Amino acid sequence: MKMQLLLIILCIVSIAFLYIEHACCVCASAEYEINGHCCHMCAPGNRVLWHCTVDTSTTCVSCSASMYTDEPNGLEMCFSCSTCDAGDGLRIQKACTRLSNTICEPLKGFFCMVRKKGSCKLAVKHSQCNPGEYIQQKGTASTDTVCGECTNGTYSDGTFTACQTHTICQSMGRKQIETGTTSSDAKCEHTPNGTVIGSITGVVVVVVIVVIGVSVTQFVIFKHKSKARPGIKFTVKIAHFSYSKSLNRFIIHSKYAFCIATDRAQHVTKHMQIEKTSAN
Numbered sequence: 001m002k003m004q005l006l007l008i009i010l011c012i013v014s015i016a017f018l019y020i021e022h023a024c025c026v027c028a029s030a031e032y033e034i035n036g037h038c039c040h041m042c043a044p045g046n047r048v049l050w051h052c053t054v055d056t057s058t059t060c061v062s063c064s065a066s067m068y069t070d071e072p073n074g075l076e077m078c079f080s081c082s083t084c085d086a087g088d089g090l091r092i093q094k095a096c097t098r099l100s101n102t103i104c105e106p107l108k109g110f111f112c113m114v115r116k117k118g119s120c121k122l123a124v125k126h127s128q129c130n131p132g133e134y135i136q137q138k139g140t141a142s143t144d145t146v147c148g149e150c151t152n153g154t155y156s157d158g159t160f161t162a163c164q165t166h167t168i169c170q171s172m173g174r175k176q177i178e179t180g181t182t183s184s185d186a187k188c189e190h191t192p193n194g195t196v197i198g199s200i201t202g203v204v205v206v207v208v209i210v211v212i213g214v215s216v217t218q219f220v221i222f223k224h225k226s227k228a229r230p231g232i233k234f235t236v237k238i239a240h241f242s243y244s245k246s247l248n249r250f251i252i253h254s255k256y257a258f259c260i261a262t263d264r265a266q267h268v269t270k271h272m273q274i275e276k277t278s279a280n
Contacts, residue, residue, distance in 0.1 A: 027039075041074050042069070042074070044073075045068065045097075046098075047060065047063060047069060047073070047076060048073075051074075063098045066096065067098070070099060070101065078098075079101065081101060086107065088122050089110040089122070090105065091107050092104060092105075093119075103118060103119045106120055110125050111124065112141060112142055126139035126144055127144050129145065129147035129158040131158045131184075132149065132150055132158075133147040133148060133149055133150065134149075135147065136148035150183075153180075155180055155183055155185055156182070169189075174188040176189075
């Protein structure tokens with residue numbers, strides 16, 4: 001009975017001793033435990049050079065270049081600054097300092113896949129929409145591109161932000177030579193239609209009238225001057241136009257009439273004829 005009582009007493013003493021020892025080693029929030037002692041932590045941007053002892057406090061030094069600590073600590077070495085590798089789709093957003101690590105962000109055209117402590121660790125390139133799809137939502141630094149499909153009667157080559165309606169050749173008086181798909185537009189023949197020819201003809205008529213008016217004016221002026229100085233030679237340009245269906249273009253016919261002013265104006269015509277062709 002005495003032996004059992006003695007064992008119980010020894011157990012109680014042992015537990016009490018362990019509790020007291022543990023209580024002595026619980027350090028404050030701004031301290032760290034080392035070799036049974038509670039030492040004051042170093043401030044961010046610093047590290048421990050010498051730990052504290054019974055007689056001395058913790059000795060701290062600043063972190064070296066390309067090293068940092070961002071929290072109060074009892075570390076003997078600062079952390080190495082992270083790098084933003086272009087091979088991982090990254091670039092520097094904020095450079096490393098003694099107080100903070102490098103912050104990386106995705107390259108243009110990339111989005112972040114892995115993020116830690118406000119810094120991107122891995123980025124991948126935005127997806128590209130295929131022909132027949134349009135960009136429904138552009139990619140950002142944190143999200144990928146979202147693509148949508150074009151419906152019948154519309155198309156996209158994959159770079160449009162909205163599907164485009166197929167061209168209707170008939171509405172322009174032209175013949176369709178290739179049907180549109182979801183990835184390409186309809187194709188029309190390039191032959192000018194009657195409306196286009198009519199427009200060009202109207203312009204040509206106006207030009208002819210202007211040319212004739214200028215020519216007549218020059219003729220009258222030279223004729224008037226020739227009365228005072230007979231023998232003056234002058235030229236009058238006369239032009240007319242025609243449309244060639246076989247060549248699919250307009251032809252300008254120009255005639256130059258060389259005139260010599262005398263007391264009675266005499267005209268020598270058709271000395272030269274020049275043909276010029278105009279582009280479509």
